[in-house]
Amino acid sequence: MKSTLLAAACALSINAAHAAELPTTTLTIGTSKVVAEVATTPDQRSLGLMNRMRLFAPQEVLVCADAVLKTILDTYLKPRVELRQLVIEALAEGSRGDPLLPFSLVCRHDLDQVRNSMA
Secondary structure (H helix, E strand, O other): OHHHHHHHHHHHHOOHHHHOOOOEEEEEEOOEEEEEEOOOOHHHHHHHHHHHHHHHOOHHHHHHHHHHHHHHHHHHHOOOOOHHHHHHHHHHHHHHHOOOHHHHHHHHHHHHHHHHHHO
Protein backbone atom coordinates (compact mmCIF):
# COMPACT_ATOMS: atom_id res chain seq x y z
CA MET A 1 0.00 0.00 0.00
CA LYS A 2 2.77 2.43 0.93
CA SER A 3 4.64 1.72 -2.30
CA THR A 4 1.47 2.37 -4.32
CA LEU A 5 0.93 5.73 -2.60
CA LEU A 6 4.54 6.68 -3.08
CA ALA A 7 4.42 5.61 -6.72
CA ALA A 8 1.29 7.70 -7.26
CA ALA A 9 2.90 10.71 -5.64
CA CYS A 10 6.06 10.32 -7.65
CA ALA A 11 4.06 9.89 -10.83
CA LEU A 12 2.49 13.29 -10.31
CA SER A 13 5.91 14.88 -10.26
CA ILE A 14 6.98 13.25 -13.52
CA ASN A 15 7.03 15.67 -16.43
CA ALA A 16 5.92 15.08 -19.99
CA ALA A 17 9.40 13.98 -21.00
CA HIS A 18 8.92 10.79 -19.02
CA ALA A 19 5.85 9.92 -21.08
CA ALA A 20 8.07 9.89 -24.17
CA GLU A 21 9.96 6.95 -22.63
CA LEU A 22 6.94 4.63 -22.82
CA PRO A 23 6.80 2.12 -25.67
CA THR A 24 4.21 2.91 -28.32
CA THR A 25 1.99 1.00 -30.68
CA THR A 26 0.04 2.21 -33.68
CA LEU A 27 -3.69 1.52 -33.74
CA THR A 28 -5.77 1.80 -36.88
CA ILE A 29 -9.34 3.00 -36.40
CA GLY A 30 -11.14 3.19 -39.72
CA THR A 31 -8.90 5.32 -41.87
CA SER A 32 -7.23 7.02 -38.90
CA LYS A 33 -4.06 5.94 -37.17
CA VAL A 34 -3.44 6.59 -33.50
CA VAL A 35 -0.10 6.18 -31.77
CA ALA A 36 -0.76 4.94 -28.22
CA GLU A 37 1.68 4.68 -25.35
CA VAL A 38 1.75 1.24 -23.72
CA ALA A 39 1.97 0.99 -19.93
CA THR A 40 3.82 -2.19 -19.00
CA THR A 41 4.46 -1.70 -15.26
CA PRO A 42 2.16 -0.91 -12.32
CA ASP A 43 3.78 2.53 -11.95
CA GLN A 44 3.14 3.32 -15.62
CA ARG A 45 -0.46 2.14 -15.28
CA SER A 46 -0.93 4.39 -12.22
CA LEU A 47 0.42 7.34 -14.17
CA GLY A 48 -1.90 6.51 -17.07
CA LEU A 49 -4.96 6.35 -14.82
CA MET A 50 -4.10 9.69 -13.24
CA ASN A 51 -3.57 11.28 -16.63
CA ARG A 52 -6.90 9.86 -17.82
CA MET A 53 -8.60 11.54 -14.88
CA ARG A 54 -6.86 14.79 -15.81
CA LEU A 55 -8.33 14.61 -19.32
CA PHE A 56 -11.96 14.61 -18.21
CA ALA A 57 -12.20 15.92 -14.66
CA PRO A 58 -13.02 19.55 -13.95
CA GLN A 59 -10.33 21.76 -12.42
CA GLU A 60 -11.93 21.59 -8.95
CA VAL A 61 -11.62 17.79 -8.89
CA LEU A 62 -7.97 17.96 -9.94
CA VAL A 63 -7.14 20.56 -7.29
CA CYS A 64 -8.77 18.45 -4.57
CA ALA A 65 -7.11 15.25 -5.83
CA ASP A 66 -3.71 16.94 -5.72
CA ALA A 67 -4.42 18.19 -2.18
CA VAL A 68 -5.34 14.67 -1.03
CA LEU A 69 -2.20 13.26 -2.60
CA LYS A 70 -0.08 15.95 -0.95
CA THR A 71 -1.65 15.16 2.43
CA ILE A 72 -0.99 11.44 1.95
CA LEU A 73 2.60 12.13 0.96
CA ASP A 74 3.19 14.54 3.84
CA THR A 75 1.81 11.96 6.26
CA TYR A 76 3.80 9.13 4.70
CA LEU A 77 7.04 11.10 4.90
CA LYS A 78 6.62 12.07 8.56
CA PRO A 79 9.18 10.33 10.73
CA ARG A 80 7.72 7.42 12.74
CA VAL A 81 4.08 8.48 12.82
CA GLU A 82 1.90 6.16 14.86
CA LEU A 83 -1.60 5.45 13.58
CA ARG A 84 -3.00 6.30 17.01
CA GLN A 85 -1.41 9.76 16.82
CA LEU A 86 -2.86 10.36 13.35
CA VAL A 87 -6.33 9.45 14.62
CA ILE A 88 -5.98 11.76 17.63
CA GLU A 89 -4.91 14.64 15.37
CA ALA A 90 -7.75 13.97 12.91
CA LEU A 91 -10.36 13.86 15.69
CA ALA A 92 -9.03 17.10 17.15
CA GLU A 93 -9.43 18.81 13.79
CA GLY A 94 -13.01 17.59 13.28
CA SER A 95 -14.10 17.60 9.64
CA ARG A 96 -10.93 19.56 8.78
CA GLY A 97 -9.03 16.39 9.70
CA ASP A 98 -10.61 14.37 6.89
CA PRO A 99 -8.42 14.88 3.82
CA LEU A 100 -10.89 13.04 1.60
CA LEU A 101 -13.97 15.10 2.50
CA PRO A 102 -13.37 18.05 0.11
CA PHE A 103 -12.39 15.64 -2.67
CA SER A 104 -15.49 13.50 -2.04
CA LEU A 105 -17.77 16.53 -2.10
CA VAL A 106 -16.35 17.97 -5.31
CA CYS A 107 -16.51 14.53 -6.99
CA ARG A 108 -20.13 14.11 -5.89
CA HIS A 109 -20.96 17.57 -7.30
CA ASP A 110 -19.27 16.69 -10.61
CA LEU A 111 -21.13 13.38 -10.78
CA ASP A 112 -24.43 15.16 -10.11
CA GLN A 113 -23.69 17.60 -12.94
CA VAL A 114 -22.95 14.72 -15.33
CA ARG A 115 -26.17 12.96 -14.33
CA ASN A 116 -28.22 16.17 -14.75
CA SER A 117 -26.74 16.80 -18.19
CA MET A 118 -27.79 13.31 -19.30
CA ALA A 119 -31.39 13.64 -18.02
